[in-house]
Amino acid sequence: MSELINLSLTDQILGLTDKSFSSKEITGAYLNEIKKKKSLNCFISVFEEESEEKALIADENIAKNKARPLEGIPIAHKDIFCIKDKKTTCGSRMLSNFISPYSSEVFSKLDAAGAVTLGKTNMDEFAMGSSNETSFYGNVLNPINEKLSPGGSSGGSAAAVRANLCSFATATDTGGSIRQPASFCGVTGIKPTYGRVSRWGMIAFASSLDQAGIIAKNAKDAAIALKYMSGFDQKDSTSLNEEVKDLQQEVDADQEHIIGIPKELIENIKNDQVRDSFKNAISILEKDGAKIEEINLPHIEYSLPAYYVIAPAECSANLARYDGIRFGHRSESVSSLEDLYVNSRTEGFGREVKNRIFIGTFCLSAGYYDAFYNKALKIRNLIKSDFDEAFKKVSSIAMPTCSNSSFELGSISDPVEMYEQDIYTIPANLAGLPALSIPSGTADEMPIGLQLIGNYLEEGRILNLANKFQKLTNFHEFK
Amino acid sequence: MKITEQDLKNISLLSKIKIDKETSDSLVEDLESILTMVNKMDEVDTSKINPLTHPIENTQTLREDIEKKDIEREKLQELSKEKDSGFYLTPKVIE
Numbered sequence: 001m002s003e004l005i006n007l008s009l010t011d012q013i014l015g016l017t018d019k020s021f022s023s024k025e026i027t028g029a030y031l032n033e034i035k036k037k038k039s040l041n042c043f044i045s046v047f048e049e050e051s052e053e054k055a056l057i058a059d060e061n062i063a064k065n066k067a068r069p070l071e072g073i074p075i076a077h078k079d080i081f082c083i084k085d086k087k088t089t090c091g092s093r094m095l096s097n098f099i100s101p102y103s104s105e106v107f108s109k110l111d112a113a114g115a116v117t118l119g120k121t122n123m124d125e126f127a128m129g130s131s132n133e134t135s136f137y138g139n140v141l142n143p144i145n146e147k148l149s150p151g152g153s154s155g156g157s158a159a160a161v162r163a164n165l166c167s168f169a170t171a172t173d174t175g176g177s178i179r180q181p182a183s184f185c186g187v188t189g190i191k192p193t194y195g196r197v198s199r200w201g202m203i204a205f206a207s208s209l210d211q212a213g214i215i216a217k218n219a220k221d222a223a224i225a226l227k228y229m230s231g232f233d234q235k236d237s238t239s240l241n242e243e244v245k246d247l248q249q250e251v252d253a254d255q256e257h258i259i260g261i262p263k264e265l266i267e268n269i270k271n272d273q274v275r276d277s278f279k280n281a282i283s284i285l286e287k288d289g290a291k292i293e294e295i296n297l298p299h300i301e302y303s304l305p306a307y308y309v310i311a312p313a314e315c316s317a318n319l320a321r322y323d324g325i326r327f328g329h330r331s332e333s334v335s336s337l338e339d340l341y342v343n344s345r346t347e348g349f350g351r352e353v354k355n356r357i358f359i360g361t362f363c364l365s366a367g368y369y370d371a372f373y374n375k376a377l378k379i380r381n382l383i384k385s386d387f388d389e390a391f392k393k394v395s396s397i398a399m400p401t402c403s404n405s406s407f408e409l410g411s412i413s414d415p416v417e418m419y420e421q422d423i424y425t426i427p428a429n430l431a432g433l434p435a436l437s438i439p440s441g442t443a444d445e446m447p448i449g450l451q452l453i454g455n456y457l458e459e460g461r462i463l464n465l466a467n468k469f470q471k472l473t474n475f476h477e478f479k
Numbered sequence: 480m481k482i483t484e485q486d487l488k489n490i491s492l493l494s495k496i497k498i499d500k501e502t503s504d505s506l507v508e509d510l511e512s513i514l515t516m517v518n519k520m521d522e523v524d525t526s527k528i529n530p531l532t533h534p535i536e537n538t539q540t541l542r543e544d545i546e547k548k549d550i551e552r553e554k555l556q557e558l559s560k561e562k563d564s565g566f567y568l569t570p571k572v573i574e
Contacts, residue, residue: 098558099557099558101550101551101554101555101558102549193535194535195535208533208534209534234540237539237540238533238535238539239540240535241540299523301519302519302520302522302523304516305519305520308513308517309520316494323495325559325561325569326558326559326567327558330559330561334570335570336570337570337572338495339570340570341495342495343497345496346497349496355506355509355513357494357496358490358496358506358510359510359514361490361493361494362486362510362514363517365489365490372517372520375520376517376520377532378525378530378531379520379525379528380530380531380534381528381529381531382523382525382528384531384534416513416516419513431534432534432535456535
């Protein structure tokens, strides 16, 4: 049955529909593989019995010709999405005992579309990290080379897709947490437009930047999965009340593309292999008929500093809810109410989460608010305006996903060096734009990604371009 | 940018997280290096720019005020270690 797990989502849907194989078989095959590759540490929880039961229901639905769009497809959810009556840890000791009383909209939508949930994937604590090393549950290993990081924060989801432990996985991206691990693991990851996918039941890190998306084997699979995850949700006040386009149709449509290249940024790439691979990818698309235009994004170099004020500021406010009283870790050594707050938080959060809370608290405190937080918001406006200007003449923007391929676990201890992992991915979050990463070559024998950024609600257009690239190349193929 | 001992005390007090003596030196080092990176923002003249708090404007939507019982109170309170008769319990605040 191992060949079933290698199939693309598209082929799995076909095979299930024409009854070449059953959901029971494919679910069983994934569960076996998860057991076999337990040492990768991709999963925080696995729902073995439940997924087998769901697979049987799916097979009945298929037999009765009542199959829903993702009927019987085994998937995994990042452990940031609440699932009713299931442990949802967000990779933290703080939530190690948290059994969610409700389900996230992302889970509910994919569940209603017929997907079988195999389990929940490992991640950096509260999605804060770029290597998966901040998880309370230990880091995930990169399936291509186990000494290396799978990236983060959605490292468990990216590694699970690459190791064939699920058909596709959900993930979240606040500053690059879908695209950077997708790049490191040689898979396809998309963060849609801010507000396209509901944040209801998705544990908050930085609310104006957080967005849920998909990690899949290829652009076509990602388009199908994203289609069934997107849509307006009354329960999320920032959800966009806009029609969900048929991404499945759009990914294969005949579209013309004008790709914007931020020339200065590309010339400043320090890693020769990353720069050469990027230029090669662009020339492949140009030969295929895409028009290439040089663009200017003059304020993009200020994305990283602005992000590391805005994200920690929002994080310090969001994580104030963990007080030890209503849910989450509650300290045992307590003699006053103040002790209860302080000891529960000190014991429950890990070092990186504390660092970000401290930075956010500092930047928002009296005397510093204008110099840091307000300044960062003004720079955010300039970055958004740069993109608005660029999209007047191009239909998408290309740049590398990351300035390097995966690095050795434990090799980066300087926080700023770790933050620089997200130097190319952060701008799309600040502007709220859709962006994806597809494998486009290698550096130091590990995959690197090409990032495509689209205009608002134009997920379909960048997926279409990504699909074109994947038809012309085989960087995304793996067994 | 320098982080003083008083800054550390303030941050700890406001965030309700203890900073112990053993880790405070490396923490100061981390925070100072992050704030130095952040200070690059000063290169940009933003005097005539408005702050942007949110990437997409006009997204706030209203819905009908209809009662929903999606989440049960008992179920929520099961998550707390200390509760009684529908209340959450904390250590005594008033003597």
